[in-house]
Each structure stands twice: as structure tokens, then as C-alpha cells.
Amino acid sequence: MLLPWRDALPNTSVSLVLVVIVVAVAAMGNRPAGALAAILLLIVGLAVSQLAARARQLKVIAITDADHLARIRDTATLAQNAKExxxxxxxxxxxxxxxxxxxxxxxxxxxxxxxxxxxxxxxxxxxxxxxxxxxxxxxxxxxxxxxxxxxxxxxxxxxxxxxxxxxxxxxxxxxxxxxxxxxxxxxxxxxxxxx
Known part of the structure; x- marks a missing residue:
């Protein structure tokens, strides 16, 4: 439901909306419905955490790759232009x-x-x-x-x-x-x- 607004809403707001949904389901339904909603929220939270960790790891890899590429490029340029x-x-x-x-x-x-x-x-x-x-x-x-x-x-x-x-x-x-x-x-x- 929140997918169309994911770019406009900060992650904390999305989390609060999900908590409100779990509370609403638990209040309107019975205990099994509330437990199921809470479990689903937990699964979504774990999945989002895993995706965020992977994104941070990819950012580190991209920075490292850029550093490695810069080393190679700078050395190649020096090798072409150095007199000694x-x-x-x-x-x-x-x-x-x-x-x-x-x-x-x-x-x-x-x-x-x-x-x-x-x-x-x-x-x-x-x-x-x-x-x-x-x-x-x-x-x-x-x-x-x-x-x-x-x-x-x-x-x-x-x-x-x-x-x-x-x-x-x-x-x-x-x-x-x-x-x-x-x-x-x-x-x-x-x-x-x-x-």
C-alpha cells in the first residue's frame, strides 16, 4: 500500500504506519489475527534490515572499487608520462x-x-x-x-x-x-x- 509514497515518506514514518496497521488489526480482530500481524511486521522488519545492510555493503564495495580504479588510472597515467x-x-x-x-x-x-x-x-x-x-x-x-x-x-x-x-x-x-x-x-x- 505504501509503495507509491516510499520516496516521499521517511523510513521512520513508514515504520509508524506499519505499527498502526498492526495495532488496528489486533484491536479489531482476535489474538491470532494480532499475533499474525505482529509476526508479519517482524518478517518485514527483518527483510528491510537485511536489504539496508546489503545496500551499505554495496556502497562500501563501490567506494573501494572507485579507489582501486583511481590507483590503476593514476599509475597508468604516470607510467605513460614519466621520464624515469x-x-x-x-x-x-x-x-x-x-x-x-x-x-x-x-x-x-x-x-x-x-x-x-x-x-x-x-x-x-x-x-x-x-x-x-x-x-x-x-x-x-x-x-x-x-x-x-x-x-x-x-x-x-x-x-x-x-x-x-x-x-x-x-x-x-x-x-x-x-x-x-x-x-x-x-x-x-x-x-x-x-x-
């Missing part, structure tokens, strides 16, 4: 630190020493031959490498120093991979293995 690739590498290092909640991050040019855990292109973390469940366990408590390529050629790697307990989302990890790719493109465009 180390400017892009420094920007990506700072962005990775913020995005993945790291204690620190550094870039190593053209080296593959050791076998640390690795953040792969699909956003998963592998350690040796096993997948590391970041969503459940957080990032490993040791440095994690994020390899950087340019035109299919290995150029270096970002060494990520995770904050204990940090559990960056898959979306954040995929953005991190994209940012590393932007740094790789800048290094490759400069034509050197090291700026």
Missing part, C-alpha cells in the same frame, strides 16, 4: 604498501634469489607448490614476491613485507598485480633492465 621508470616504481611501491597493508615494500631489479612465497597474476599466493589461503590465514609472515614483467620478459620483483595478520582481499591483490604490471611497462618502455 623509477618514479613509477616508487609510486607503485607506496601504493602496494597502502593497498596490501604492508610494513614495507622494495623493488629488486632482474633478480630471482631464493624461493619466497609469490603473489601470482590471478591474485593467489603460492609457497613452493602449495596455495596459501590468504583469506583465512592472511599473508605469510615472510616476504612475498610480486614479479614484474615487460613484454613477457622478467624485469624484477616487488618484495612485500606483510604486516602480521593482514588479509588483503582478492580484489586488492588483483589491483596489486595490475600496479606491478604498470611498473613493468614503464621499465620496459625505458628500454633498460634498471632505471
Amino acid at each position: 621508470p623509477n618514479v613509477v616504481v616508487d609510486r607503485v611501491t607506496a601504493q602496494l604498501t597502502d593497498l596490501l597493508h604492508l610494513r614495507g615494500c622494495r623493488f629488486e631489479y632482474g633478480t630471482l634469489i631464493g624461493h619466497p612465497p609469490r603473489l601470482d597474476q590471478d591474485g593467489t599466493v603460492t609457497w613452493g607448490r602449495k596455495r596459501w589461503n590468504v583469506d583465512r590465514r592472511g599473508l605469510p609472515d615472510t616476504e612475498v614476491e610480486l614479479r614484474t614483467f615487460g613484454n613477457g620478459r622478467f624485469l624484477g620483483r616487488f618484495m612485500l613485507d606483510p604486516t602480521p595478520g593482514a588479509k588483503p582481499s582478492l580484489q586488492a591483490r588483483l589491483v596489486a598485480v595490475t600496479l606491478a604490471d604498470q611498473a613493468g611497462a614503464a621499465i620496459d618502455t625505458a628500454g633498460t633492465g634498471r632505471p
Whole structure:
């Protein structure tokens, strides 16, 4: 009944109208009718609460997506315009630190020493031959490498120093991979293995 006026009425007014309906049904009917009306009101209240919670969650996701997109766009613009690739590498290092909640991050040019855990292109973390469940366990408590390529050629790697307990989302990890790719493109465009 109230659907045509939902935009004009605040939620509190709609709630009061529903309470009045329940009271009217209970006053005019018998106990079962009043109990049924109250139960229906409870169900509607729970459904509305669930929808409101979902809307808040979607708003957070939209804000996060916009932030991630802005990071990628800004880095891509910098990669196209920077005269020195180390400017892009420094920007990506700072962005990775913020995005993945790291204690620190550094870039190593053209080296593959050791076998640390690795953040792969699909956003998963592998350690040796096993997948590391970041969503459940957080990032490993040791440095994690994020390899950087340019035109299919290995150029270096970002060494990520995770904050204990940090559990960056898959979306954040995929953005991190994209940012590393932007740094790789800048290094490759400069034509050197090291700026």
C-alpha cells in the first residue's frame, strides 16, 4: 500500500504506519489475527534490515572499487608520462604498501634469489607448490614476491613485507598485480633492465 509514497515518506514514518496497521488489526480482530500481524511486521522488519545492510555493503564495495580504479588510472597515467621508470616504481611501491597493508615494500631489479612465497597474476599466493589461503590465514609472515614483467620478459620483483595478520582481499591483490604490471611497462618502455 505504501509503495507509491516510499520516496516521499521517511523510513521512520513508514515504520509508524506499519505499527498502526498492526495495532488496528489486533484491536479489531482476535489474538491470532494480532499475533499474525505482529509476526508479519517482524518478517518485514527483518527483510528491510537485511536489504539496508546489503545496500551499505554495496556502497562500501563501490567506494573501494572507485579507489582501486583511481590507483590503476593514476599509475597508468604516470607510467605513460614519466621520464624515469623509477618514479613509477616508487609510486607503485607506496601504493602496494597502502593497498596490501604492508610494513614495507622494495623493488629488486632482474633478480630471482631464493624461493619466497609469490603473489601470482590471478591474485593467489603460492609457497613452493602449495596455495596459501590468504583469506583465512592472511599473508605469510615472510616476504612475498610480486614479479614484474615487460613484454613477457622478467624485469624484477616487488618484495612485500606483510604486516602480521593482514588479509588483503582478492580484489586488492588483483589491483596489486595490475600496479606491478604498470611498473613493468614503464621499465620496459625505458628500454633498460634498471632505471
